[in-house]
Amino acid sequence: MSEQPHAVGARLRESGPAHKIVAPDGSAAWLVTRYEDVAPLLADPRLSLSKQHAKPDGGYRGFELPPALDANLLNMDPPQHTRLRRLASPAFGAGHVARMRPALEKAAHRLADDLAAAGEVDLVADYAAPFSVLVISELLGVPEESRHRFRAWTTGLLGAGATREGMREIVGEMLRFFTGLIADKRTAPGTDVLSALVAARDADDDRLTEDELTSLAFLLLFAGFENSANLMASCLHAVLTDPELRRSVRPPGDAASSPDATAALVEEVARHESPALLAIRRFPVEDIDVGGVVIPAGETVLLSLASANRDPRRFTAPDAVDPVRPDLARHLSFGQSVHYCIGAPLARLEARIAVGVFLDRFPNALLDPGSPPRWQPSPRVRGLASLPALVDG
Template sequence: MQNTAETGPDAPIDVTPLLDDPYAGYAALREAGPVHRITGADGQPAWLVTRYDDVRRALADPRLSLDKRHAAPGSYRGFSLPPALDANLMNMDPPDHTRVRRLVVKAFTPGRVRALRAPVQRVADALLDAMEENGRAELIADYAGPLPITVICDLLGIPQDDRRDFLAWSDALVTPDPSRPQAMKEAVGAMLEFYTGLIAAKRAEPGDDLLSDLIAVRDDAEDGAAGDRLTEDELTSLAFLILFAGYENTVHLIGNAVLTLLDHPEQFTELRRNPAELPAAVEEFLRFDGPAPLAIRRFPVEDLDIGGVRIPAGESVLLSIASANRDPARFPDPDRLDRGRELSGHLALGHGIHYCLGAPLARMEAEIALGALIGRFPGLRLDVPRGELRHRRALRARGLISLPVAW
């Protein structure tokens, strides 16, 4: 890969190596320069930021907007969701972001998450019970996927029978099938119909769940408290974001962490002997091979400099979390799995006002999922040659397509 200074703004670099071998690709980019001109997933040029200090500062820089209205004309061609799914925190700046986040953050406080530990443990144990007698499993489909989808659906109050299609919709959005160009639009249409119907059902018969609480906030706020209301599109979009992000990131975190442990059997054994070290281990798994290589795209509201590179207002900026978390200037020997390293500054869950809303829940789910798995199956091993495993070919998601295991 070439430096931006060598290629110039009219010659974006090829990012294919980042799909095939992301960490080697990002290492080459970091060495070559702090900011590079690339062709993004939408086919449009974008600026990719690779070094830890620059990424961390940019994540908290209010001049970098998430609102697509700040994109320069013709500079961004991302997939368009309907307004009822697009009016979410991933596309908002303050004050709207502050208002909407304040309404939902109470669902993810440390106390609320602690109250979910026992239900999550029961889900993990039940999934392992179903797997155990077979002696082998496809861990993504049988464990890493069902656990977070069950937890987040229970949190939102989604009936069991309505969960079966969600995984296919999620896959269609994150990893589009080139042979089925209509699949993404079909998934979006199905999701919109699903959420609209679900909210109508909850309005008619509220339950003891987060979605019913959000509907009450939307419907019951007095006119004088309009600043604390959700619009109907914001309500639907929040349900979409909580379910989608609550599943997608956690399933990849668990799958990547299990593979990392299988690649480091001595650490598998150490964690099994010392399960109290799981919280620190999850932080290192997040840094080492996290589920979200890129932060959500941003648009400068004015011309600005990042890493000494001038970026015009309105152009797409991609902040590489994966590259920042392997930057040797911040994490010595970054390609080594080290559960004892100082990890307080890793960026796998973001930084600043857009820090991951569900971070406490994702951490807790990963700790329980990994602890239950390695405690139950001390002889866990891959059931296929290591070279046969494949990750999704996506810049924005780092996750395994499948993970066959045996014990």
Template sequence: MTPLDPTVKSLITDPYGAYDTLRAKAPVHRVVGPDGLPVWLVTRYPDVRQALADPRLALDRTHAAPGNYRGFALPPALDANLLNMDPPDHTRIRRLVARAFTPRRVAALRAPIERVAEQLLDAVEPSGRADLLASYAAPLPITVICDLLGVPEEDRRDFRAWTDTLITPDPTRPEQARDAVKAMLGFFTGLIARKRAEPADDLLSDLIAVRDEEGDPGTEGTGDRLSEDELTSLAFLILFAGYENTVHLIANAVLALLTHPEQLAALRADPELIEGAVEEFARFDGPAPLAIRRFPREPVTIGGVTVPAGETVLLSLASANRDPGQFTDPDRLDLRRRENGHLALGHGIHYCLGAPLARMETALAITALLRRFPDLALDVPVERLRHRPTMRARGLLELPVRF
């Protein structure tokens, strides 16, 4: 095992290079994590995959040893979500969401996604250049997820600023993150009250119905029910997860294509490649480099290293997805890659709930973009592009293109 690395800087500035070095050296490393505390970082594909499905690794933060974890401080009404839960609570809530978040509901979003994509492209087309992140990759998923949940248009504008603040908080201004959390909580509580009074054909109304259908809505979440905190937390998680990751999968995919002209040409020549291409975009440069942190309930041996109970384990999806032990030529973008068992959307009981939607949205977004702009190109040298300064997320700050 390597000694405690006091900085994770290279994991931010050059994550794939840094992960290559770490992975070649050892399967598990003790490093300083994003919250400034020591964590165990797991780098190899077989270990990451196995650990993602290991029930001894808890997501519920109460399994963290005292002083061992300093994560987002969310109020209970946002924190009672699937990514902070283990069975049986996780099983109960995931089952309830599955009842409302049906394949029919996802399929019904296809035409609206295509329509919104075309509208966004109409808006940028006359100028001949755009920041594709701000004008396309971000507004598309926010519109889709807000339509799905039933968030009215006028409430959508602040959401991007709040989520950005939470993903990359400014350490010198802690009040910003606190204010964003407060604003989000107020927003979700108000939205649920309105939907409860006036239900519509949307996911949130259905989840409220699931919560309220059997008896008194004041009863807290036992048996088959959702508590009020669980309901707000679920709405928050779906909106946050459904937006944040999809934006960056789309933008990272566009960047991958623009920096691999032969792959771009292949996709233009055969648009049917798009399904496999989306899997390859997710493997090659997915937006979630790390799984949600996990805490061993008991000492657990991963890659030959025994991690004590209550310590923090970070499973690197980005590193696993570039593991040469698993993928042939892992640093090559290959839209025709076969047997792409990437872990970009997780694995096991926490496997991404929105995976079908994320895949469809990315495929439609890329297809519409390439169809509209045959001369799409980067508008700055690639070295000038900057990523968000965090090891938690992998995404660009801007994506200037011309067409």
């Protein structure tokens, strides 16, 4: 499985610019795979993220979220999107993110203590996933005792075995949870992002509605948790499978990992193993021409970030992990334009901390020779299901 999504992407990229496929939810969709098409289409206002533009008989099904979870940034276009993004943006700015650094470093070291004590570990279940839950919980100000529920929810909704019935149940639970959490932040605000969002107003004294707040909290959990955990685990996989790469990040004899080399590694792995294989589904508001293929208005369009990131017409030797390539940051893993990932600075910070702390604490860590890494069989996300390793205390 490990190279399968990339092999499929390569085949489709070669054979045509847009392909009619069956989407992960079972409905019909168009898959666009070339960088030269995906990059401009991510920014093209003729592609709407609003379900209002889906053809009634187009087959699109989606998650069927209740309005209190559906009023989110990834379901709307400007100008509604612009208003919501303006209200949410300050909470994700450089200041807020930088302030989280000490807490995140401490958390990574605490997890590393547990790894050291165990010796034989799974770097997904024992490090990347709990670290990612912790970051989102810090961000939203989720109390300690509720944190374990996050992972179960995301796997229940995004995992390969998710059923519609199961999803509906989880969505109900999450809605109750977030409604309660937001009520708590109103009465006892903290320094977390959710408290900042509850208090946010813009220049016109506009505020987020209750539905917008619950939807945003829900989106942050989803957009934030799984992609970040997958990026961290893919970075660890890269350094543990390639000794030269590892030496470039933490030169032997140096006291600590190089911050610049770690940052470059994270950026390159984000391109190489794009955690979100696909952008959010989009609906053309008019017929559009993609490299000579006409996609009718209202049909579902899936832009393949993973395939665009491995397009040899854009990146030299795209299947290699090369953190010194000159066009490092030109990948599309965080999207482009108005929907560019609001959490990208945080995602980069947490991955850099996760890799840096791991290599500093365990310079001799090895992949477990008796238990090979496994990739998730998901059509939406790219990430390891397990990464067994041996670490020395």
